[in-house]
Amino acid sequence: MADKITSRENDYSQWYLDVIKSAKLADYSPVRGCMIIRPNGYALWENMKEALDGMFKETGHQNAYFPIFIPQSFLAREADHVEGFAKECAVITHSRLKVDEEEGLIADPASELEENLIVRPTSETIIWDTYSRWIQSWRDLPILINQWANVVRWEMRTRLFLRTMEFLWQEGHTAHATEQEAIDETLTILDVYAKFAEEYMAVPVLKGVKTASERFAGAVETYCIEALMQDGKALQAGTSHFLGQNFAKAFDCQFQNKNNELEYVWATSWGVSTRLIGALIMVHSDDAGLILPPRLAPVQVGLVPIYRSDEDRENVLAAAREIEQELKAVGIRIHIDDRDGFRPGWKFAEYEVQGVPVRLAIGPRDVQNGTVEVARRDSGEKTSTPREGLADRMTEILESVQQGLFEKALAHREANTTTVESYDEFKQVLEEKGGFIRMHWDGTEETEKRIKDETKATIRLIPMEGYEEAGVDPVSGNPSKGYVVFARAY
């Protein structure tokens, strides 16, 4: 008997945790705030990684790897950066342990490090230290590097996938000769992220710019994609930062331009993390468990063979293998659950809770009739269909599931995006409905903070499209350049 999943209506955040547990995506670790990513979760991450990695390479980037340890002094070089990250750094002070007679195993005082090391919370500092040695001339630019890595941020409050102390991510760090080129890079990546979210994750996203208070520590401008979860809360799904010359100046990274002048290098950084898995869960899944978009699902089609006698078993499994070959031939990831000792109903339930997009079942009756049962995870719809032409039909169904998930999520977002003209209306919508709320904003940090303090809603982004529409900020009464998007966020 599987664990019961709390309904979304009953307790959304418990539901989220239940889905992760039932679908065997992750587990808690012995250390607070850290998670064990189980094979189901990791396979999902690998698929995300593969798709993104391809897109990065397509846009001219290369992978590299920088060390996990950073000299403590590096962090202090960029003022905003240190302020943003200092409070959540794991610090390494010793290099070995020893057995103390009274206290047992302790850090050996004799091994105290000359300089503390920090476990990277992000790699700007060590990378810009490196770039300063790699870059001398305009001919050395641009540098377009990405790395797949783990980072550690000593968070007060953690949630599986959404915020863990250690998480997996990719971080791109690019160096450019001109400001415009760096800005273009920032936006190129933002588009890559949006495309990935929508086409692979089937999660519609808004693209925009963060306000100063929500900006990355050390950035000149932070661009982001924001998604809306089923409970009406927003989730930042990816960020792309234009860093200006801040890090180049902090790490003294200059180059000689074509006019023989020394200039500081222009920088960007950008990242998405295993948090995307959290987004995926919260956007699509239901009370029966996980629902995965076919393009990312580790198993796209799960096949359950049904038999009683040995003879049936042989015939059914033979048919199952044929189907497997046909589907594999058209590039479908199919898995046959041929384990004896598990009954079909159990297997159905397992595929369901694990979010496998389509489930097939084939038994003696089907073998005789040349049919197979097809069940869609998204709609629950079950049909019996001829084996003839199955591969093509499966391709269509998977495409239709992928499309359907996106459309459903988009419809949800649209139904939960409200434009308001007064602060009272804003508060009312926030309480009763949640979601994205568009409202005029005067552009001041003061107003932004007041709204946040009073309602817990933050400006998720200043939209990149359709922003210029002058009006009045209903909170301050001051003029506004356009509507910005508010929400309560994870």
Next chain:
RNA sequence: CGGGGUGUAGCGCAGCCCGGUAGCGCGCGUCGUUCGGGACGACGAGGUCGUGGGUUCAAAUCCCGCCACCCCGACCA
């Protein structure tokens, strides 16, 4: 860092108030019957009761300390 909660078999929990043989469900092992939506029976394995101390003839249970984790909130990808 504030609030709440929990530590007893692999997992979920009861037992604690009122001290005296450590229990239930799921899972696990063997055998048999089953198998088209999470099957059933029989037998069986599995526990330093988070940890240190105290009270007592006797502590999972009472007292004191410590540790850990989870959930909610503030802060943050």
